[in-house]
Amino acid sequence: MTAADRARVLERLQQGRSPAEIHAEFPHVTLGQFAALADTKGLTRAHHGSSSAAPAVDLDPHLARALGALAWAENSHIPRNRKLASRVREGLDELLAAKDKADSIAAAEREVAAAKKKLDDAETQLRNAKNTGQDDKRLRNEIRAWAQSQGLTVSPVGLIPQDVMHAWENRATARPTVPAQRRPSTR
Incomplete structure (x- = not known):
C-alpha cells in the first residue's frame, strides 16, 4: 500500500466507513491491511469499547493485535522480524488463494446444479x-x-x-x- 493510499484509507476509516466500502474503492488493499491500519491508529471497536458513535472497524481484538504486529514487523529495522512478517504474509496469501479457489469451486458447483436442473426440466419437457x-x-x-x-x-x-x-x-x-x-x- 502506498503512503497516499494509506492516508486515504485512514481518512475513510476515521469517517466510519466500513471495510467493505473502502475495499470497493481500494481493491488492491487487503482487508488485513485495513485492519492493521485501523489497529495501529486506534480505530477498532476494541479501542473504543462497544460505543457505536466512535468510527471503528468491527474486528476481533486478537486479530487486530496480530495484524498490528504484522504491520510493525514488516517495517521493523530487525531483519529477522521482517523475514518472519514476510513468511506470515506468504501464509496469509496462500490462505487467501485457497479461499478464492474454494469460492470459485462453490460458484461453479452452483452453476452446474442450476444447469443440471435446467437440463432435467428440458428433458421432462x-x-x-x-x-x-x-x-x-x-x-x-x-x-x-x-x-x-x-x-x-x-x-x-x-x-x-x-x-x-x-x-x-x-x-x-x-x-x-x-x-x-x-x-x-x-x-
Missing part, C-alpha cells in the same frame, strides 16, 4: 412432448378398433375419415349411422 405423440397414436388405434367393431371400414394407417371421427365423438349419445357405402355387404 421433451419426454412430455414425445409422449403426447404416443397418446395420439393410442387414441387413433382405439378409434380404428371401435370403428371396425361398428362395421365401419377404416384404414390401419393414415387419416381417419371425418364421418368416422364424428361417429366416435357422438358414440355415447346415440348409435352412429353408418353411411351406405361403408356398410359391409351381406351377400
Whole structure:
C-alpha cells in the first residue's frame, strides 16, 4: 500500500466507513491491511469499547493485535522480524488463494446444479412432448378398433375419415349411422 493510499484509507476509516466500502474503492488493499491500519491508529471497536458513535472497524481484538504486529514487523529495522512478517504474509496469501479457489469451486458447483436442473426440466419437457405423440397414436388405434367393431371400414394407417371421427365423438349419445357405402355387404 502506498503512503497516499494509506492516508486515504485512514481518512475513510476515521469517517466510519466500513471495510467493505473502502475495499470497493481500494481493491488492491487487503482487508488485513485495513485492519492493521485501523489497529495501529486506534480505530477498532476494541479501542473504543462497544460505543457505536466512535468510527471503528468491527474486528476481533486478537486479530487486530496480530495484524498490528504484522504491520510493525514488516517495517521493523530487525531483519529477522521482517523475514518472519514476510513468511506470515506468504501464509496469509496462500490462505487467501485457497479461499478464492474454494469460492470459485462453490460458484461453479452452483452453476452446474442450476444447469443440471435446467437440463432435467428440458428433458421432462421433451419426454412430455414425445409422449403426447404416443397418446395420439393410442387414441387413433382405439378409434380404428371401435370403428371396425361398428362395421365401419377404416384404414390401419393414415387419416381417419371425418364421418368416422364424428361417429366416435357422438358414440355415447346415440348409435352412429353408418353411411351406405361403408356398410359391409351381406351377400
